[in-house]
Amino acid sequence: MIYDKNNIFAKILRKEIPCNKVYENEHSLAFDDINPQAKVHVLVIPKGPYVDVDDFSKNASKEEIASLMHAVAEVCKITKVSLTEGGNGFRLIANTGPDGCQEVPHFHYHVMGGEPMGLRGLRKP
Ligand code: AMP
DSSP states (O other): OOOOTTSHHHHHHTTSSOOOEEEEOSSEEEEEOSSOSSSEEEEEEESSOOOSHHHHHHHSOHHHHHHHHHHHHHHHHHTTOOGGGTOOOEEEEOOOTTTTTOOSSSOOEEEEESSOOTTBTTBOO
């Protein structure tokens, strides 16, 4: 699995393309999806060059993995979808590869919520 350094999220990480940042820590960045499919639609990505969740799980350090999960929790808190913060829940998605309909080849979680999700995020609009 070869990482494409010119994918759009790599360009965001290099600040060649702007994003609407929601949260950042040492190893992770979270920003609004440019084409939101729900009231809350935030992408949470590792700063390291991982193609998908499989690559990330196998090759990222424990610190990077912990950092990403912490970033997901912080995003859910900031966007008020976290059940433990009085929110109403959310959907966490990692589209992977062709059958998973992954479009950007840099691992990312979608955090989607702020309203009932139905099938949103489970099929392409
Ligand atoms: P996926 O199909 O899981 O690879 O999702 C890629 C997501 O990236 C889509 O929801 C796009 O709307 C989103 N996206 C693409 N380009 C940008 C960008 N420049 N800034 C923010 N989100 C983006």
